[in-house]
Each structure stands twice: as C-alpha cells, then as structure tokens.
Amino acid sequence: MTEPLLRVQGVSMDFPLRGGGVLHAVRDVSFSLANGETLGIVGESGSGKSTLARMLLHLAPPTAGAVIMAGIALAGLSAAALRRQRRHMQMVFQDPMAALDSRMCVGDIIAEPLHIHGIGTKQSRAARVAELCAMVGLPAAALQRFPHEFSGGQRQRISIARALAPSPTLLVLDEPVSALDVSIQAQILNLLVQIRQDLALSYVFISHDLAVIRHVSDRIAVMYLGQIVETGPAEAVLRRPRHPYAELLLSAVLEPGSRHTAAAPKGEPANPADPPSGCAFHPRCPRASARCAAEYPPPATLDAQEFRCWHPAV
Amino acid sequence: MTGAAAPLLSIEGLRVEAVSGRGAVALTEDVSLHIDQREIVGLVGESGCGKSVTAMSILRLLPAPPLRTHGCVLFRGEDILRMPRRRLRGLRGGRIGMIFQEPMTSLNPSFSIGWQLAEALRLHGGLSGAALREKMVEALTRVGIGGSERRLAQYPHELSGGQRQRVMIAMALAGAPELLIADEPTTALDVTIQLQILQLLARLRAEIGMAVLLISHDLGVISNFADRVAVMYAGRIVEAGTAREIFSAPRHPYTAALLLARPKLDGPRVAALPAITGAVPPPGARPPGCAFAPRCPRRLEKCLEQPRFENGVACWNPLS
Numbered sequence: 001m002t003e004p005l006l007r008v009q010g011v012s013m014d015f016p017l018r019g020g021g022v023l024h025a026v027r028d029v030s031f032s033l034a035n036g037e038t039l040g041i042v043g044e045s046g047s048g049k050s051t052l053a054r055m056l057l058h059l060a061p062p063t064a065g066a067v068i069m070a071g072i073a074l075a076g077l078s079a080a081a082l083r084r085q086r087r088h089m090q091m092v093f094q095d096p097m098a099a100l101d102s103r104m105c106v107g108d109i110i111a112e113p114l115h116i117h118g119i120g121t122k123q124s125r126a127a128r129v130a131e132l133c134a135m136v137g138l139p140a141a142a143l144q145r146f147p148h149e150f151s152g153g154q155r156q157r158i159s160i161a162r163a164l165a166p167s168p169t170l171l172v173l174d175e176p177v178s179a180l181d182v183s184i185q186a187q188i189l190n191l192l193v194q195i196r197q198d199l200a201l202s203y204v205f206i207s208h209d210l211a212v213i214r215h216v217s218d219r220i221a222v223m224y225l226g227q228i229v230e231t232g233p234a235e236a237v238l239r240r241p242r243h244p245y246a247e248l249l250l251s252a253v254l255e256p257g258s259r260h261t262a263a264a265p266k267g268e269p270a271n272p273a274d275p276p277s278g279c280a281f282h283p284r285c286p287r288a289s290a291r292c293a294a295e296y297p298p299p300a301t302l303d304a305q306e307f308r309c310w311h312p313a314v
Numbered sequence: 315m316t317g318a319a320a321p322l323l324s325i326e327g328l329r330v331e332a333v334s335g336r337g338a339v340a341l342t343e344d345v346s347l348h349i350d351q352r353e354i355v356g357l358v359g360e361s362g363c364g365k366s367v368t369a370m371s372i373l374r375l376l377p378a379p380p381l382r383t384h385g386c387v388l389f390r391g392e393d394i395l396r397m398p399r400r401r402l403r404g405l406r407g408g409r410i411g412m413i414f415q416e417p418m419t420s421l422n423p424s425f426s427i428g429w430q431l432a433e434a435l436r437l438h439g440g441l442s443g444a445a446l447r448e449k450m451v452e453a454l455t456r457v458g459i460g461g462s463e464r465r466l467a468q469y470p471h472e473l474s475g476g477q478r479q480r481v482m483i484a485m486a487l488a489g490a491p492e493l494l495i496a497d498e499p500t501t502a503l504d505v506t507i508q509l510q511i512l513q514l515l516a517r518l519r520a521e522i523g524m525a526v527l528l529i530s531h532d533l534g535v536i537s538n539f540a541d542r543v544a545v546m547y548a549g550r551i552v553e554a555g556t557a558r559e560i561f562s563a564p565r566h567p568y569t570a571a572l573l574l575a576r577p578k579l580d581g582p583r584v585a586a587l588p589a590i591t592g593a594v595p596p597p598g599a600r601p602p603g604c605a606f607a608p609r610c611p612r613r614l615e616k617c618l619e620q621p622r623f624e625n626g627v628a629c630w631n632p633l634s
Contacts, residue, residue, distance in 0.1 A: 186589035254534030
C-alpha cells in the first residue's frame with residue numbers, strides 16, 4: 001500500500017488552564033489524506049478544528065500522537081528540518097488582514113516564503129511572484145500596493161498566492177471563505193478548486209459551512225468537542241449521516257427557498273475544559289442511553305462511513 | 315400592505331449621506347419599506363449595501379455629522395426623524411427594541427446580568443425589590459435561560475454567545491416593544507444556536523405580537539424566517555416581495571445571481587459555481603444608472619438610467 005500524503009495518528013492537544021485543570025482541545029484524532037484528495041473538516045466553535053489545523057503544520061505541536069507528512073514524522077525534527085518540511089505544507093487563514101503584514105507591499109508578502117526557504121535567485125523570485133499573481137487573478141499592478149488597499153476577496157487571493165509560493169503539495173485552509181460575501185465567496189471557491197486541479201494539490205479544508213464543505217470535499221470529518229465523531233465520503237455523510245451530531249448539524253442548516261419546520265436542537269456544546277463522560281455528545285443527543293454516559297464508543301464502520309456512536313442511524 | 319390600517323413602521327424615501335469637506339456621498343438612496351404589526355420583514359444584502367445604515371437610521375442612531383438623513387421614518391404615523399429628543403428616548407428600548415450581532419459589545423462587561431436586566435426593567439416598569447427580582451427571573455425564563463436565579467449573578471463573559479444574545483433579547487423585551495430591530499442577530503453564532511435564537515424570535519412574535527425587522531447577509535436565515543423580504547444592493551432596495559416570491563422566483567438579476575452563487579447542500583455537485591464577476595462598488599464609486607449593471611448578465615443600454623422601483627423590482631430587464 002502506498003504511503004498517504006498526510007497521516008495523522010491519535011493526535012491530542014491539551015492546554016493547561018490557569019488554576020489547574022486541562023482543556024482537551026483535540027482528543028485522539030486520526031485520519032489520512034491521499035495525494036490529490038480534499039478532506040473537509042466541519043464543526044462548530046470549540047470543536048477543536050482550528051487547533052487541529054495548527055497542529056498539522058506543527059505551528060502548535062500536538063501533546064500526544066504523530067503527524068506524518070510524506071512519510072516523515074514532524075515530531076522530533078530539528079527546527080531547520082521542520083522548516084524544510086513546511087515548504088510542502090502551507091496554511092491559509094480566515095482573516096487575511098490579520099495574516100498579512102500590513103507594512104509590506106503585496107509583492108514582498110508573496111515573495112517572503114521564497115526567502116524563508118531560500119528558493120531561487122532574485123530574478124527567478126520576481127518571475128515566480130508575477131506568475132503567482134496571475135495564477136490567483138490579481139492584476140500585476142497589485143504587487144506594489146499594500147494589503148489595506150484591497151477588498152477582503154482580493155486579500156484572500158494575496159494569502160493564497162503567498163501560500164502557493166514555495167510550491168507546497170498540501171494546503172491547510174482554515175475557514176478561508178467565511179469572512180467573505182456570497183458573491184466573492186463563490187469566486188474564491190472557484191479559484192481554490194481550479195488551482196487544486198492545476199497544481200495537483202491536496203487540501204485540508206476547515207469550515208463551519210456544510211454547503212461549502214460539500215462543494216470542495218472528497219471526504220468529510222465531523223468534529224464535536226475535540227473529537228472526530230464521523231468521517232466518510234462527502235456525499236454519503238451528507239445524505240445519510242450516521243452520528244446523531246452529524247444529523248443535528250445538517251438539520252440546522254437554513255437553505256434559501258425553504259421554510260424550516262423542525263424544532264431546534266436543544267442545549268449548547270459542553271465546556272471543552274469539562275467534557276461530559278462517555279460520548280461527549282450524550283447530554284444533547286436524542287438517542288442517548290445510559291451506556292452513552294458511561295463508555296466512549298469504539299470506532300464502527302458502515303459502508304464507507306466510520307463513526308463513534310452506540311446508536312448510529314442505520 | 316394588509317387592509318386599510320396604517321403600517322406599524324413606514325420608511326419613505328430614506329437617503330443617508332456621509333458629508334465631508336469633499337461633499338456628500340450617498341450611503342443609501344430612496345429606501346422605502348413598511349412593516350405591519352406582527353410581521354417579520356427581512357432586509358438582506360451583502361456588506362456595504364446599506365442594510366445596517368437603514369436599521370440604525372430608524373432610531374436615529376447614526377452619528378450626525380458626518381451622516382445626514384433625509385426622508386421619513388413613520389412609526390404609527392409619527393416621523394421619528396423629526397421627533398423631539400425626549401420622545402425619541404422613550405421610543406428607544408421601549409416601543410422599539412434593538413439587538414445587534416455581537417451582544418458582548420452591547421452588554422457592559424463589568425456589571426452582572428442581573429444588574430443590567432434590572433436597569434432595563436426599572437427604566438420601563440418602575441419596579442423594585444422582590445417584585446423586580448421576580449420579574450427578572452421571568453424575563454430570563456421567557457427567553458429560555460434555565461437556572462435564571464443563578465444567572466442573575468453571572469457576568470457577560472461567563473455566558474456563551476447564544477446565552478448573551480438571549481439576555482439582549484430579554485432586555486429589549488423589558489420595554490414591551492411593538493417592533494424589534496434585529497441586526498445580524500445570529501451571525502456570530504453556530505448553526506444550531508442560530509436556529510434556537512431565530513425560533514425564539516418567531517415564538518415571541520407570536521406570543522407578544524411584536525413585529526421584527528430581521529437584517530442579515532444570510533439568504534437562508536431570511537428565507538426561513540421572514541414573511542416579506544427586501545433585497546438591497548449598493549444602497550438601494552432592488553427587489554421586494556414575500557419570502558416565497560423572492561426565493562422561489564427572483565426577478566432582479568442580482569437576487570437570482572446571489573442565489574445561484576451559493577454552494578448547495580442538495581442537487582448535483584458542480585465543478586464551478588456561477589460566481590458574480592467583479593465586486594460591489596463602494597459608495598462614492600457607484601456607476602450611473604443601475605449600480606448592478608456592470609456585473610449584470612441581462613444589462614441593456616437603458617440600464618445607464620436608474621430604473622424605477624415598480625411592482626416589487628427596480629430593473630429594466632427583470633426575469634419573469
């Protein structure tokens with residue numbers, strides 16, 4: 001069997017809390033990503049999806065478990081070796097204004113990763129920046145200007161160009177279109193789908209928006225309170241979710257042209273610093289039994305869907 | 315409009331302009347909209363379309379200068395824009411309540427929930443002591459905050475975003491509003507909590523008979539909870555009608571394009587979304603005539619002239 005591009009094995013992230021206690025932001029998450037594949041990670045705030053994104057690049061090294069990129073485990077790499085590995089894995093954030101240095105002109109922002117990784121000569125770097133600029137649909141004149149002169153959509157194009165600069169094989173995108181208006185969101189989604197195809201990239205695409213996730217993903221992972229509760233082919237998970245939380249998330253989506261009639265799900269997610277026993281979802285779950293409060297369900301598989309639930313939809 | 319009764323609120327020809335040394339730039343133009351009693355009216359559009367400016371101008375919450383407001387905002391026939399300040403104060407937080415996107419910025423972080431709620435109730439009810447406390451617990455229970463006695467002692471940061479929005483709604487209800495203006499009330503919330511808050515607003519409308527002006531960028535939110543809808547683009551209302559009309563058979567090319575540009579949960583997956591080219595023009599750089607024309611697939615030569623708003627749409631070449 002060929003080695004997947006990215007293998008994530010049982011990673012966890014614990015944050016010590018002031019006054020004692022531990023916040024389990026991510027708990028025992030495993031998945032793998034094949035070359036050219038897009039995994040969509042969906043979940044609500046506090047589900048740990050953004051923390052997971054940062055762990056994949058070791059921007060925040062996991063407190064347990066391993067991230068293996070192209071066969072190389074990131075843990076234990078020297079700073080220089082980790083930097084070399086990061087050339088192949090780049091990140092795009094939700095808010096490009098916060099992610100872009102406001103004092104640098106766009107050309108320098110896009111070229112910065114080339115400097116950091118010591119790629120090319122001065123001349124070849126300039127040519128590469130011009131090429132990236134065209135690739136993401138920015139006018140050449142943009143290079144001399146500064147981030148604040150651009151709209152939100154254009155700024156996201158700048159951060160995508162910057163991420164593409166060192167020719168990565170993997171992009172980790174954390175809510176890349178969530179701050180954008182619908183008409184601009186569609187432009188950026190189209191750009192991301194196009195460059196994925198042109199450059200044979202793999203994506204880990206994080207979003208709270210199920211319709212966006214469906215549009216870009218081959219597979220989906222649904223997170224709740226730091227854990228992946230269900231994963232499987234995008235269409236299968238969305239058409240027939242097995243985990244009650246995935247069902248609930250899907251039922252709360254408001255689509256235009258319809259009238260929502262079902263009752264809203266009760267309760268709110270628990271505090272990640274004090275997660276419920278057993279299955280973390282059990283206090284909100286309409287199918288919860290005594291067992292759910294006592295034991296964390298082991299992984300189960302039905303068709304191509306994998307989930308952790310004592311009472312899955314069948 | 316239903317029957318012969320005057321609408322609860324009627325905005326007529328509202329124009330808000332930003333005035334600077336270089337002249338006046340219109341943020342909204344010719345905005346007309348009415349809300350009947352017990353009605354939920356949705357105002358939808360992308361950022362910068364003027365929907366929040368419209369909402370803020372209803373209660374004269376815009377800073378003047380630099381903003382100048384023209385037109386009328388009639389509340390039960392009386393023009394709010396020309397009302398003496400004293401009367402206006404009685405209206406704000408009283409017969410017209412307002413909630414915003416981020417309740418954290420509207421709540422004072424250094425006072426308990428109970429203190430802030432008491433303030434709102436005292437202003438409008440003149441209660442004190444045990445009667446006030448009972449009223450506070452009742453107010454929180456009505457918006458679905460369990461364990462209300464304990465909640466009163468908590469501070470805003472100890473509550474979740476959804477609970478904070480519930481507290482804001484409870485405070486707005488203290489004035490027994492006939493109209494609640496809700497400006498992006500669920501934009502900062504997760505989808506499951508969003509649905510809870512919207513269903514709470516719908517329930518309160520039915521229970522106490524208040525009308526709601528629901529402002530959102532989210533077509534799904536508006537489609538599912540508004541009775542009637544107005545779509546704004548570049549400072550103007552481009553289309554208005556019942557939610558069913560607007561979302562099942564949009565007539566303005568902008569509304570139609572916006573609906574198509576969204577990724578969908580149902581139906582076949584498409585490789586490329588039908589995006590709208592270009593970007594929304596900022597105020598001051600809006601093209602002459604129909605502001606959507608440069609991005610519009612149905613534009614005609616005539617579109618260089620501003621179309622009149624007729625039969626629910628402002629377009630020279632509407633979809634039929």
